[in-house]
Amino acid sequence: MAPQIVVDGLTKSYRVAERDAGVAGAVRGLFRRRYRTVEALRSVSFTLEAGELLGFIGPNGAGKSTTIKILSGILRPTSGRVMIDGLVPYEDRIAHVGRIGVVFGQRTQLWWDLPVVEGFDLLRDIYRVDPARYRRTRDELVALLGLEKLLGQPVRQLSLGQRMRAEIAAALLHEPRLLFLDEPTIGLDAPAKLAVRQFVGRLNRERGVTVLLTTHDMHDIEALAQRVIVIGNGVVLADTPFERLRAEGLADLGPEVDPERETMAIEEVVARFYAHHGAAEI
Amino acid sequence: MDPFRPYLAAFAARFQLTLQYRTAAIAGFGTQCWWGVIKIMVLAAFFAGSPGRQPISLEHVVTYTWLGQAFLIFLPWNGDPDVAEMVRSGAVAYDRLRPIDTHGWWYARALAWTTARVAPRAALMFAFAALVLPLVGLGRWSLRPPADLPAAALFALSIAGVALLSASIVVLINVIIVATLDDRGANLLVAPFSNLLSGSIVPLALFPDWLRPALRLQPFAGLVDTPFRIYFGDMAGWQALGGIGLQLGWAVLLAGLGRWWVGRVMDRLQVQGG
Numbered sequence: 001m002a003p004q005i006v007v008d009g010l011t012k013s014y015r016v017a018e019r020d021a022g023v024a025g026a027v028r029g030l031f032r033r034r035y036r037t038v039e040a041l042r043s044v045s046f047t048l049e050a051g052e053l054l055g056f057i058g059p060n061g062a063g064k065s066t067t068i069k070i071l072s073g074i075l076r077p078t079s080g081r082v083m084i085d086g087l088v089p090y091e092d093r094i095a096h097v098g099r100i101g102v103v104f105g106q107r108t109q110l111w112w113d114l115p116v117v118e119g120f121d122l123l124r125d126i127y128r129v130d131p132a133r134y135r136r137t138r139d140e141l142v143a144l145l146g147l148e149k150l151l152g153q154p155v156r157q158l159s160l161g162q163r164m165r166a167e168i169a170a171a172l173l174h175e176p177r178l179l180f181l182d183e184p185t186i187g188l189d190a191p192a193k194l195a196v197r198q199f200v201g202r203l204n205r206e207r208g209v210t211v212l213l214t215t216h217d218m219h220d221i222e223a224l225a226q227r228v229i230v231i232g233n234g235v236v237l238a239d240t241p242f243e244r245l246r247a248e249g250l251a252d253l254g255p256e257v258d259p260e261r262e263t264m265a266i267e268e269v270v271a272r273f274y275a276h277h278g279a280a281e282i
Numbered sequence: 283m284d285p286f287r288p289y290l291a292a293f294a295a296r297f298q299l300t301l302q303y304r305t306a307a308i309a310g311f312g313t314q315c316w317w318g319v320i321k322i323m324v325l326a327a328f329f330a331g332s333p334g335r336q337p338i339s340l341e342h343v344v345t346y347t348w349l350g351q352a353f354l355i356f357l358p359w360n361g362d363p364d365v366a367e368m369v370r371s372g373a374v375a376y377d378r379l380r381p382i383d384t385h386g387w388w389y390a391r392a393l394a395w396t397t398a399r400v401a402p403r404a405a406l407m408f409a410f411a412a413l414v415l416p417l418v419g420l421g422r423w424s425l426r427p428p429a430d431l432p433a434a435a436l437f438a439l440s441i442a443g444v445a446l447l448s449a450s451i452v453v454l455i456n457v458i459i460v461a462t463l464d465d466r467g468a469n470l471l472v473a474p475f476s477n478l479l480s481g482s483i484v485p486l487a488l489f490p491d492w493l494r495p496a497l498r499l500q501p502f503a504g505l506v507d508t509p510f511r512i513y514f515g516d517m518a519g520w521q522a523l524g525g526i527g528l529q530l531g532w533a534v535l536l537a538g539l540g541r542w543w544v545g546r547v548m549d550r551l552q553v554q555g556g
Contacts, residue, residue: 074375076552090552098381107373113299125291126380128284 003047004178004210005071010080011234012041012066040066041077042234048212050177053204055225055242056214059274063234064214068182071212072102084178098127101171105183109167110155116166117151120173127174134173141169145199161192168199179203181213185220197223218266222246230270232279249273288382289390296391300398307402310355314403315410318351322423337487341426342514348425349510350482352407353441355400356448356505357476359469361455362392366465374460375551384548385453385541392452397445429515436522440509443529447504450536451476457543460551481507501536504529 015035041063048054058064069075070082073089073096082089089096103109110119124134142148145165150158158166164184171179181200185193201224203209215221221228221242228245230238238245249269322344329340338346360366365388368374377384411425428434451472458468477483479502486497486507497503508525511517517525 069375072379074378074552076549093378094381094383097379102379104376107376109376109379111295111299114295118295122291122295126288126382128287 004050004052004085005046005048005212006081006083007047007067007071008045008081010041010044010067010070010082011039011078012063012070012075013037013039013078039234041070041080044080044231044234044236046229046236046239048210050210051204051208052227053200053211053225054213055221055228056212056231057216057218057221057228057270058231058237059279060216062231062279064231065182067231068102068180068212068214072100072180073097098174099176099178101174101176101179103164103167103171103179103181103184105164105181105186108155108163110163110170112156113154115152115154116147116158119155119166120170123170123173129174133175137173137175138169141172144202145169146195161188161195164188164192164196165199168196172203176209178210179212181211181215183215184213185215185217193217193220200224218270222266230273232274232277237277237279238273245269245273288380289386292387292390293394296394297398300395301402303399304402307399307406310399311403311406311410314351314354314407318347318407318411321347321350338485343485344423345426345514346485346510348407348411349513350506352404352411352425353400353444353506353509354482355403356396356444357480357482358448358451358455358505359473359476360452361459361465361468362388362395362452363465364391364395365456366459369459369463369465378548378552383541385537385544388453388456388544389449389537389540392456393445393449396448396452400445428513429518433512433515433518433522436518436526437509437513440512440522440526440529443526443533444505444509447501447529447533447536450533450540451501453540454536454543457540457547461543461547476502476505479503480505481510485510487511499528501532504532 014037016038018034018036044063044067056064056067066075070077071084071089073093076090084096085099087096087099110116111122114122120138123129124131124138129137142151145168147162147166147169150162150166155163155166168181168184179200184200185196188196197220200211200213204211204224211224213220213224225242228238228240228242229236230245246266246269249272325343325347326340329336329343365374368377377387380387408425412427415421415424428437455468455472458471459465462468479497479500481487481497481503482505486494486503489497498507504525508517508529512522512525
């Protein structure tokens with residue numbers, strides 16, 4: 001069987017208008033625009049099998065979000081090819097987005113003023129989910145994510161942790177087989193992070209939902225991902241089982257790393273890895 | 283109904299949300315009463331001061347003004363504030379994560395947004411101008427009933443046409459907002475057109491004879507001039523149906539233009555990034 005996701009030689013460049021500093025620069029910019037080309041992705045290729053849980057990591061600005069946006073169909077790559085379940089996301093947008101779930105940790109996709117449950121009902125109609133099936137899925141998600149008390153509250157009144165749980169439920173109401181999570185734990189406190197991690201893990205293990213997860217929290221990766229892709233400067237730097245990334249990194253750090261520093265170490269391993277590849281911003 | 287399910291749901295959700303803003307409705311009603319009084323005073327002075335016969339009677343002008351105030355919100359002055367907000371926050375692209383037609387989605391929301399604001403204001407305005415004013419002895423300045431029963435029925439039909447046409451124009455403004463990434467320009471540009479060309483500030487009947495036929499063919503006339511002339515029986519029977527046909531024709535044409543344009547703008551966003 002073909003992999004669920006095939007990404008081949010993806011590149012993406014943006015044109016950004018630039019002007020010189022100060023008033024003179026602004027005036028000059030009125031007459032002659034200068035453009036700078038930013039290469040967000042230089043060459044990204046990977047495949048993902050159904051049922052995998054892939055961690056997608058890399059420093060800020062590495063191209064993680066751009067990749068997720070292309071895979072979810074809202075951006076078109078400059079060149080390269082993507083095939084997900086037999087569809088090209090940015091060409092068959094409507095068919096494709098009906099089959100995936102997406103959560104952006106930094107955005108709200110639920111309507112701000114609607115009570116949570118009404119936002120869910122709206123999504124039921126947007127995705128044309130059968131009402132009986134919807135009720136079953138919704139009640140299950142509500143129980144698993146502990147949303148019982150939040151259902152009647154408008155989204156704007158929720159705390160970040162509550163909102164993120166509601167967002168994850170919202171992305172799953174139409175039972176997608178593929179879930180993109182872009183920094184789902186950003187800004188969450190420890191219990192909320194744990195809740196999100198546990199839920200995503202179960203979803204993948206018990207339901208076989210394929211998950212592509214980006215995060216800066218290495219503990220998310222440690223807890224969830226069997227496999228990680230490290231991306232930096234728009235290229236894939238490593239595509240490896242997480243344990244190997246960690247083992248190699250720890251070996252690099254030398255024998256002075258004692259087990260007590262284990263939790264520190266994973267952040268350090270990754271930071272070193274970025275620096276080693278010249279991918280870190282600082 | 284399945285193909286329309288997402289759009290009906292969007293309409294229902296937005297309608298309910300918008301209807302909740304009771305304070306805004308009452309404040310809006312107050313402002314519209316105040317402006318109505320000023321407009322009537324100005325037009326009355328204008329009628330008293332000019333010796334010749336006017337194309338429409340003062341009585342009609344008074345009713346015309348109250349009707350205008352009742353349905354004022356149908357005039358597209360702005361794009362949808364939700365869309366403007368999405369442009370500011372950069373979230374426009376996220377609407378594209380839904381398996382729906384973006385234009386249809388915006389259209390349903392715009393239609394709900396305008397009709398939910400018009401409904402309470404129009405009800406209050408009719409109660410005030412048609413019932414309260416005569417009761418307190420200001421019958422001369424009140425809103426008179428429509429010409430006859432067919433006129434009333436055709437007027438109702440034509441108001442539905444106004445709602446559809448208005449939503450078509452609002453979505454066009456949305457597209458301009460998304461294309462220019464700013465809501466001020468588009469909103470500033472469209473308000474004078476809406477106000478003047480619809481006949482909202484000065485009834486189109488009072489414009490010069492040579493200009494009037496052209497004015498009545500352009501889309502904005504369908505927002506005020508057409509329904510109100512039907513109300514007075516000035517357009518009746520086939521002529522009224524023709525007027526409603528023109529409204530709907532413009533609504534469909536502008537929606538088609540909007541749909542094509544949304545597609546183009548979204549393709550560009552897909553290339554440039556959200």
